[in-house]
Amino acid sequence: MKKLLLTLTIPIFFLASCAKEKKETPKTEETNKTEQTIAYANGNVPSGLDISIIDKTYAIWKEKYVTSEGCSEGAKRVLFDDMSHTVSEGIGYGMLASAMMRDVETFEALHRYYKTHLDDNGLMNWKIDAKGGIAGENAATDADLDVAYALLLAHKLIGGNNYLEEAKKIISRIKNHMVEKDTYVLKPGDVWGGSQTTNPSYFAPAYFKVFAEVTEDESWLKVSDKCYEILFKSYNSETGLVPDWCKADGTTPADGVEWAKYNGTRYYYDAARTPWRITKDYLWYGDERAEAYCQAINGFVKKVGISKITDGYDLEGNTFRKDKTSAFVGCFAVATMASYDQDFINDAYKENINTFNNTYFNDILRLLTLQMQHGMFIKYES
Secondary structure: OOOEEEEEEEEHHHHOOOOOOOOOOOOOOOOOEEEEEEEEOOOOOOOOOOHHHHHHHHHHHHHHHEEOOOOOOOOOEEOOOOOOOEEHHHHHHHHHHHHHOOOHHHHHHHHHHHHOOEOOOOOEOOEEOOOOOEEEOOOEHHHHHHHHHHHHHHHHHOOOOOHHHHHHHHHHHHHHHHEOOOOOOEOOEOOOOEOOEEOHHHOOHHHHHHHHHHHOOOHHHHHHHHHHHHHHHHOOOOOOOOOOOEOOOOOOOOOOOOOOHHHHOOEOOOHHHHHHHHHHHHHHHOOHHHHHHHHHHHHHHHHHOHHHOOOOEOOOOOEOOOOOOHHHHHHHHHHHHHOOOHHHHHHHHHHHHHOOOOOHHHHHHHHHHHHHHOOOOOOOOO
16 A cells, blocks of 8 residues: 655644654644654555644543542553543553653653552553552553553654663563463463463554564564464454454463453454554554455444444444444544545544543543544654
8 A cells, every 4th residue: 555645734742853862841732833744654544634633632631531649749640440540551541642742741750650550570560549559460461562662652752761761671571471482472461361361452563563673672573473373363354353352272262351241252342452453563564464454344344334333243243232432433443544445534533533432441542543543653663
């Protein structure tokens, strides 16, 4: 697919040169705007992008969910569904979003919170209570992956403050504790899972290619390859839908997830994030496996209609839910960017804008997927 260039009017606090190493105080939308050509190496972005939507969405999210209550001095956290606890996933998402916005103060405050709640492996305990106590021990892989990549984004978009070295430390810890030895299966956490239990929505092959470059460790490419191997074993080739959880054989329900809805066998709120993660590998690297996956997903979405997407399917594509939520709409919407059908891409963008659920998980995925549709989720390059 051709390389697409897009010219937008965007606040200067986002669009300072990605190559700039000097840390600057971010400017506000009111003080300055600039034009910048944004490009993904592959795919297409929606037509008629409105950057004010990003500014408003970010401001609303930050006002509602980012707080200093229950934090050490200088730290902030992201409120979870109950508006009390914080989960490491939310910190990772928040660091990604704030890095893309070049919001230095928020990014550094969230990073400080991450660093004050590490487990014995140097990765964040997955759930923290309102007073800063551990409510869920040990780390969740998706969160630390996003934190590592957010630090790389911050290194390029913000500069300074040793973000690159911090990222390298976390990448090393992820490899040592979250990748199964010898098999290269991505574990769901630092103390459990592997071939008997894995989560396709954690698979981030584009990140792993970047990690290989940053660390000069090509074993990350084997992790990326293993993710695709499991993905194509687990997905329905007609719909592209994957289960929330599975074994590495792709066809067997995972061990140890009896607590998961539907025993982890359906396309539900975990699996919903899979298109968001896999599409990056097409946009950044043009990986043919990512394109094939997106084609299957897009065929399913076209058949259903983006406006009729609901929040739960079996792998054959039969819905068992009635709600329309941003987690599903937004993540399906970014997959359309691997399509040649501009009307399809535009309709998905509009649907993502117009779907708003006012809950932690949906709000942050709406923000992140809109940022991706706007060309903001850039590939880190040394």
